[in-house]
Amino acid sequence: MKLLSAFLILLTLSGCASSDVWGWYVIDPTTKSGWINIKFLINGMGNTILISLIAAFFSIALGLLVALPALSHRRWLRIVNRIYVEFVRSIPLLPMLFWVFYGLPIIFKSMGLNIPIDPFWGAVITLALSDSAFTAEIYRSGIQSIARGQTEAAQTVGLSYAQTMRYVILPQAIRRILPPLANQFIYIVKMSAFASVIGMQELTRRANELVVSEYRPLELYTFLILEYLVLVLIISAGVRWLERRMGADERS
């Protein structure tokens, strides 16, 4: 359905090609320069995907680390979790990116450390940090959604806390955690566009650079949006597949 409407939009747009509003020649694959432009644009895809994957990996690990104190019966640990989540969640991505890319190296230097942060790692760190507040919440609610009766039943058959987590709680929670976690990957992919402002050669940066030389913002940004659309549609298809699988598991 979504693919169909995307296709229709594309048709409508190309229908306007004759008017002087549009100049699709800039990415016309039948001309040599058009083809070179297309290749230049699509080449950013690798970095967009790589940044997103690595950031997602760190966010998934960091999120679990942040979520565990939220499940403690110690109040101060729960407070630590709340502060982290509320704080990180309220920082807009762009300022955080600037802070990490331009600010963090200064802190490192003041500590006598020489850790340069290039655009790639700047983007990865920022995306992972920003996303971790959300993944932590996903873990927390997933684990808390497993009824207290499960823990109690596990205790009455003699399982320790660690055994209860491993054999009873986490196997059930994972079914509720994985789909929203995969969904969160879409957020990372879209937010990775911000990496363009610190010079990272990903999809958005490439489109920007071409716009500067070709003066065709309408066509190039349309193409850019379609690139993200395709990427996100593929991921959401994966998420839906995962949801179906997890759901089927739970019912069987």
Next chain:
Amino acid sequence: MSDNKIEMIGVNKWFGDFHVLKDINLTVKSGERVVICGPSGSGKSTVVRCINRLEEHQSGIIRVDGIELTNDKAAIATIRSEVGMVFQQFNLFPHLSVLDNLILGPMKARGLSRTEATDRAMHYLERVRIPEQADKRPSQLSGGQQQRVAIARSLTMEPKVMLFDEPTSALDPEMISEVLDVMVSLAQDGMTMIVVTHEMGFARKVADQMIFMDSGEIVEAGPPEPFFTAPKSGRCQKFLSQILQH
């Protein structure tokens, strides 16, 4: 050592400001069957849950098989290994097959091999008369079957005492008797049991001791005969006449 399996002496418990258990005294001898009844919210579940430390009491003494319940983790573990519990909501592990529900405790907590645990599990599944359901998931069973699996799961830990917290309250009426039958046969085999239930037919059949609770207190306690025929307190009389009407 005395043959008292469970002793509660002057036990008090609060939930915040709410005094939920008031000076509870209860002794259960080996092989004895105790049935607790009382209106909803009177503290029946809390009494039972204190015995295996799912809830913590704040004053008084609770001893299980001579071991006192304190914050000592080892004592809690020992007591839990001797006390089985059956919940109103079954609390089976939904992601595991019936057999895996039964072997988890014996394997992980008791260190039995898979073969030993499976043998034991099948023995108790036959005991509750559903060995043919071993490979199914709990959700594929009826409520009555699920509760029988839950009973079998407790039995695989070979407890000395079994606690039942309203085991038939979540069941459709036609399934109640299959669960009660299993409990009666356990009682006949000499299992020490504390059962919270409103099934008075069952209580008359198996109880050695009846207990009526109201507002966190044990209001009336004693053998079934005077308890059912001539309850002393008005509250107990009223309660019994209400539930026996059904």
